[in-house]
Amino acid sequence: MVKMGRIVTFASALNEALYEEMERDERVILLGEDIGVFGGVYKVTKGLLEKFGPSRVIDTPISEEGIIGTAIGMAIMGLKPVAEIMYPDFLPVCMNQLVNNAVKIKYMSNGKVSSPIVVRTCIIQGRGSGATHSQVLIPIFMHIPGFQVIAPSNPYDAKGLLKSAIRSERVTLFFENVVLYQKKGEIPDGEYTIPIGSAEIKRKGKDVTITCFSSTVDIVLNAALKLEKEGIECEVIDLRTLWPLDEKTIIESVKKTGRIVTVENSWGVCGVGSEIITRVCEKAIDYLLAPPVRISPPHIPEPASPALVKKYVLSEDKVIDGIKKVIEYG
Amino acid sequence: MVKMGRIVTFASALNEALYEEMERDERVILLGEDIGVFGGVYKVTKGLLEKFGPSRVIDTPISEEGIIGTAIGMAIMGLKPVAEIMYPDFLPVCMNQLVNNAVKIKYMSNGKVSSPIVVRTCIIQGRGSGATHSQVLIPIFMHIPGFQVIAPSNPYDAKGLLKSAIRSERVTLFFENVVLYQKKGEIPDGEYTIPIGSAEIKRKGKDVTITCFSSTVDIVLNAALKLEKEGIECEVIDLRTLWPLDEKTIIESVKKTGRIVTVENSWGVCGVGSEIITRVCEKAIDYLLAPPVRISPPHIPEPASPALVKKYVLSEDKVIDGIKKVIEYG
Amino acid sequence: MDIDKLLWLYKTMVRSRYMEEALLNLYRQGKVPGTLHLSIGQEATEVGVIAAMQKGDLLLATYRSHCPALAIGIHPKYIISEVLGKASGVCGGIGGSMHLSEPQLGLIFTSAIVASQIPVAAGIGYALRYLKRDNVVVVFVGDGGVNNGDFHEGLNFAAILNAPVVVVIVNNQYAISMPVHKSTKVKDLATKAIAYGIEGIIVDGMNPIEVYTKAKEAIEKVRSNKTPILIEAKTYRFLGHYAGDVDQPYRSKEEVEEWKKRDPILYLRNIIKEKGFESKILEIEAEAEKEIADAVEFALNSPYPEESKMFENLW
């Protein structure tokens, strides 16, 4: 276990990760909208322009294809660009550079050219900003080969995984979450990184396996705490990395518990849960004591009204209902 | 059963559908790259410019966002645009208009404004054109709510479904397939349409349910024919519409056969098969006699070399192997 | 310009200003879900252009569109309700602050994805011509939107399709924190018209009379020629990018104060006053105050939408 040192917020853990990596390696360059003078719309990049100057912290126009394309060009030349796309809703705006350039160039050039970029983006689901400012879209980048997809749930993971991503030779999509930015947690004083591709069992339990990530982890842990009182022991897996998926940890857990509930903030259809459940059924169906259960927002855009948002997003209650369903099945 | 009349190719069935709908309704307008004077890169729109003139068959610049955005504007005004995006690989180029406008406007406006466009595109997988000219990407549009996703496997369905799509009030993505364009089939002389959202059982069988669509249907049917000789009776479901998914037909079939194999030309991760298998396991797991099997291309970009393409794309052998796996399980 | 028009411009700007001040208040009280983008300072541009539109002309705009929505005729009570996510909102509370639609009054939609409304405007313009309607479509975009691919593709489409589209760049000098002169090497954004072979016009976006007059001319030209025109209105937002943008580290207080001296409402107020219509002004102001207070009341007292509503209108 790493020795812990300080309590920091998720946002400042990210800021530290960027700061340290920029200090460590001159090739690390940030680019994106409002990341410099403004310090990012949620202040994650605060102070970095002042410290590292405008040649390393680049405020860009509102040109998402331009941002990703430029980052790819930088990466090809050996720089380590960390691009920010404000919200995942804008990933469709630069989908072409992501899908057709970022994750194809190395493959098509037979390894002669590569473009390991990191793209940071912040999920703003459930904030009342409506259908175009609330999407998650993670499963899209699992479907298309070549992305490393990360969505941490706490400051410790956020810092360690972002540092790993920046040092990685792969194309990374790094999903932050506005709900988590002010969340506090302990991190070590010294340098550390976290291996990409490994899930973490946040809570051991013998009755049911629950997978989750990003903002859903706390919801699930709270639900598990409540269910504990009813005698239900949940095993909670924080996926941390969505792709590559840590199938081993999931399957082993399900073999033990015999039940699987997947929880996600993105839509369910062709989603994270459907991938996990399919793998579980392909490889461990005989261990299942109950049909698998998928929990996700309804398959509609997010409405703006706060009254509806409450019904739309995940809640502890929905998670508890899902877990009870698999438990009560038999 | 509809009375059949003529043998036509898949491409000319589509051409007829466009022709008939344009003749029937002045509001139907085509736009896209090289669809007019050139008649489409695969000649699907041949002759339509000559017949209906340049105000209804619009050759556009290479601006996919422009094409879809313009189509949306037309649809808002009550026209019925049928846009062509040459290949699915270019859907990422216009992903923003598709995801953030086409399927959001009606929802966000509370139904006051709607933009029912049809987007035709042609899968050119397996043709040796490499990683940027071979993608399918269908699951992405199942994941995001609001798309009606169609991928016919034969001339009869192609014509009937395209006509239904043009008359529909929904946003449609219509996936054609270059492999099928020259495929022949019978169609009625007169007018007909096919309801969107209904799968078709192409072959009855009691041993295993196989889902497929687009170019994979013929591969599966051929495999089924071979397996018949070995005494294996396959039930082959041509999904035809990927979204809304005809879950009922699939589940009923699986309840009968107890085995499911999904076959798709898109990648497997968070794919069509994972969605189908998850639904089967959610709703009929107790009927399963064997773990489900997913068959799809490997999770890598498509290589260009014909020697590798052969290994990459689906083949009868891969399908047969998958089916045998579920049968032999027990 | 006749006094009725001047009074209409004044009244509309005042109503918008009061409405947005009320919204800001609600925001500060924590009653606004999501975010809030105010037009305060830019009213001359938005109201002036809309005043120049004819019946049947259509509008597309951005997330910063409470003022345009009001100017085109949506009652403030429905706008405020929408911002609060109430069932009585112009989009039933489903759209929210950034997504307003009222096609019957000409407002097609407001887009929260920067510049994505421009290709849509090209299609609407094309349809207007195809349907032989003698109308134009006006589309607002910010100075920041100009650098987006959709601006480029949309303007080009409008041009080659001979679509009656009037593109209005609301150049308020900043895209969030990005000053316009850092986002492009071009001095005047209207210059970009050259790239599409269309006409570009610069207007003083703080002057409602100039905006109205030049927009009117441009709109009528587009109506008859069926060729788009690009208008750049140079203006300024007095407040932060969104209501939460208080510090505004990207610009100086002095700069803001300098621009505030050119407040379009004060400017027009003086002109009308000099023409001897002070009583009219006071009447307008009192009415607007009451109207907005009532609208806030209405919105606050309105119910939220039923849960079932969120499952409607997907397709």
Place this chain on the structure above:
Amino acid sequence: MDIDKLLWLYKTMVRSRYMEEALLNLYRQGKVPGTLHLSIGQEATEVGVIAAMQKGDLLLATYRSHCPALAIGIHPKYIISEVLGKASGVCGGIGGSMHLSEPQLGLIFTSAIVASQIPVAAGIGYALRYLKRDNVVVVFVGDGGVNNGDFHEGLNFAAILNAPVVVVIVNNQYAISMPVHKSTKVKDLATKAIAYGIEGIIVDGMNPIEVYTKAKEAIEKVRSNKTPILIEAKTYRFLGHYAGDVDQPYRSKEEVEEWKKRDPILYLRNIIKEKGFESKILEIEAEAEKEIADAVEFALNSPYPEESKMFENLW
């Protein structure tokens, strides 16, 4: 211009022409998988620009890049092998005809997604400056690519980032079937430079000497000023868009014949001949013929890649 340069231009154009004719032959024999886009007719533009590049300068281009690949120094045998999907191809047969990379020789990659290479060029240009390398990046794009959003965003980024990028529009008059004058209302595509506050230059893309001279000047200017320049080379493709485009219903035989009279190879051949170097010409032609015949032989005899290869280099 010194005779060595002229001979190099001639030799390179001839080698490219022979190589592409050989490829067309292979295509007609059904030996080319996928599609095939030939530069025949446009060689002056592609070779002329590349001749003007210095050691360490970099290139990004399009799917129509067998000629640029050869000009930058990739041996035809590796190009032909790649087109055929052989293990000996420049990208091991994984990339294919449209996706060529050889960074050691300066060719970063060729893009089959129209215009998507331009923002990448901006980033490469930025990196060159950041790394204090005194080099430029040249990026080719077709006339059709100019209307794409990536062109707009890429040029603007290059301009505001002061990136040493030379954007060369290979205006061969058509984007598949779309004539350039229908895809934009602008007469000269070089005009679009105005929208980015950069210099735009028109060159006669059928004249290798002019292309070389003007490109050289532009490249050196970009190298010292770190400001992009846009070059429009007016040229023509003699064959269809791709090898299968035989009918070409979008243009007349007369038009094609008219342009063929300006074949850059014949043009330069005459100039060199007049200068008294006919024997050199014959030597070049004989050598090229042999080189290409050998290269075809090499490619045909090369093995296909092993299956395992396709699982490499995903990340």
